[in-house]
Amino acid sequence: MSNWKCKRCSYENRYPVKNCKRCNNYHSNDSIQENNHWHYNHFNDATVFEDYDQFSSVDQHSDEVIWIKDSCNISVQTTDTQASVSLQVGLQLAIALVVSIVIGDSDRGQAVAQDIYQQFNDEQTNRQKIYIDNSNDVNIVTTDTDLAVNIQALLQVLVSLVVKLDVL
Amino acid sequence: MSDSSKKTNAIPDKVIDLIVSNTLSKNGVDLEEIKGKLTAEQKQSLKELVEELTLQVDQFVDKPTSRKKDSK
Numbered sequence: 208m209s210n211w212k213c214k215r216c217s218y219e220n221r222y223p224v225k226n227c228k229r230c231n232n233y234h235s236n237d238s239i240q241e242n243n244h245w246h247y248n249h250f251n252d253a254t255v256f257e258d259y260d261q262f263s264s265v266d267q268h269s270d271e272v273i274w275i276k277d278s279c280n281i282s283v284q285t286t287d288t289q290a291s292v293s294l295q296v297g298l299q300l301a302i303a304l305v306v307s308i309v310i311g312d313s314d315r316g317q318a319v320a321q322d323i324y325q326q327f328n329d330e331q332t333n334r335q336k337i338y339i340d341n342s343n344d345v346n347i348v349t350t351d352t353d354l355a356v357n358i359q360a361l362l363q364v365l366v367s368l369v370v371k372l373d374v375l
Numbered sequence: 376m377s378d379s380s381k382k383t384n385a386i387p388d389k390v391i392d393l394i395v396s397n398t399l400s401k402n403g404v405d406l407e408e409i410k411g412k413l414t415a416e417q418k419q420s421l422k423e424l425v426e427e428l429t430l431q432v433d434q435f436v437d438k439p440t441s442r443k444k445d446s447k
Contacts, residue, residue: 294431294432294435297428298432301425301428304424305421308413308417308421309412309413310404310409315402318402319399319402319404322398322401322402323394323398355385355435356385356386358432358435358436359384359385359386359432359436360386360391362428362429362432363384363386363388363391364391364395365425365428366425366429367388367392367395368395369421369422371395371396371406372409372413372418372421373410373418374413374421374422375422
């Protein structure tokens with residue numbers, strides 16, 4: 208199996224990969240295009256043809272700064288990002304499980320699961336800065352709304368699937 | 376849609392319903408045929424799975440953190 212070099216980061220990737228493993232840059236190197244089956248129509252053994260990536264990727268960045276200065280009686284509550292990410296993975300696994308149970312672990316089952324995940328390819332960036340200076344008795348509660356929305360949407364898909372199957 | 380309709384959802388239920396229906400029909404999935412194939416045991420475990428995940432999501436959305444700090 209031959210390798211191809213990413214144009215952006217020069218990382219050596221193995222075939223058949225459409226996007227660079229390191230920087231996710233779309234592979235469009237003209238010099239080795241003749242070896243790249245993704246650019247030709249005779250790539251017939253793919254299960255699902257996707258518009259962009261071959262996998263569901265939810266890119267999330269969270270940046271949090273909390274600065275408390277010359278203050279007392281301060282309470283700050285922020286979202287536990289790790290817990291929410293694992294909840295999201297749990298939901299994705301559950302959707303895959305439901306699809307696999309009802310359709311079977313066939314090409315069609317994979318196509319359905321992949322089609323659903325494609326709707327959720329998105330990038331989220333959360334930046335949060337909290338400055339408390341020269342204050343007293345402050346209570347701050349923050350929620351990572353974008354993550355919560357994503358999780359709610361995945362749950363909606365799961366519920367919708369099982370309702371259609373008369374499970375709920 | 377069942378129990379999630381009582382609170383405000385991130386995306387309207389109708390949108391999600393249409394996406395799921397469209398995805399299934401696009402891939403030639405016959406829901407009636409699959410309904411017949413599901414055993415009572417499978418239905419029960421799926422129900423429990425969804426209920427547990429719903430509970431976890433509700434807890435997460437309502438209470439963003441479990442690490443409450445006392446402000447004395």
